[in-house]
Amino acid sequence: MPVPMDAFDDVRPATDCLDLLREPVAAALRDWRGSVPVEEIRFVDTDPEIADTERLVEHYGAWLLEQSANCVVVAGKRAGEVTLAACLVLSHTRVDVNGAVRRQLGARKASFAPMDTAVGDSGMEYGGITPIGLPAAWPILVxxxxADIPYALIGSGSRRGKLIVPGKALAELPGGTVLEGLGVA
Structure with missing residues (x-):
């Protein structure tokens, strides 16, 4: 089931809302090179107070759990080196940090990145981090x-607003790798 765009009061092409997005996200949309046209990416203006999944579900309905995805930043460590990566999983699942992520990064240990690191290094707000516009060196694990859903509701880089993005476009992000079992129940 695609995201019901009519469930939201204000849905516009994301390229018409670049001024509402954090600069790394706006820059990524301005320079979009994916096979999915950038015009298919939409911005939903939402209240920052309901940015967290639980609050969004309370406001818009349970359908959102199957159509939204959370992006979390993880830190993989091996021999004193730290690799930051973004993980995108459906909202009703959690990231398999100690299994899929650790193996994919070739890390001895993996954990959620500290909030100040995730926010500072991404240039985005906590609770709104999105895989679009992250530093080029970061692996993006999807x-x-x-990748299989028609559209996913994801963060926009800030707590205000969300992006509606075709799953195919998320699978094709630069630095992206699609992994089975990244999200677990």
Missing amino acids: DAAV
């Missing part, structure tokens, strides 16, 4: 279930 759960296969996210």
Whole structure:
């Protein structure tokens, strides 16, 4: 089921709202090179107070759990080196940090990145981090279930607003790898 765009009061092409996006996200949309046209990416203006998944579900309905994806930043460590990566999983699942992420990064240990590191290094707000516009050196791990849905509701880089993005576009992000089992129940 695609995201019901009529469930939201204000849905516009994301390229018409670049001034509402954090600069790394706006820059990524201005320079978009994916096979999915950038015009298919939409911005939904939402209240920052309901940015967290639980609050969004309370406001818009349970359908959102199957159509939204959370992006979390993880830190993989090996021999004193730290690799930051973004993981995108459906909202009703959690990231398999100690299994899929650790193996994919070739890390001895993996954990959620500290909030100040995730925010500072991404240039985005906590609770709104999105895989679009992250630093080029970061691997972006996308759960296969996210890549398979027609559209996913994801963060916009800030707590204000969300992006509606075709799953195929998320699978094709620069530095992206689609992984089965990244999101677990």
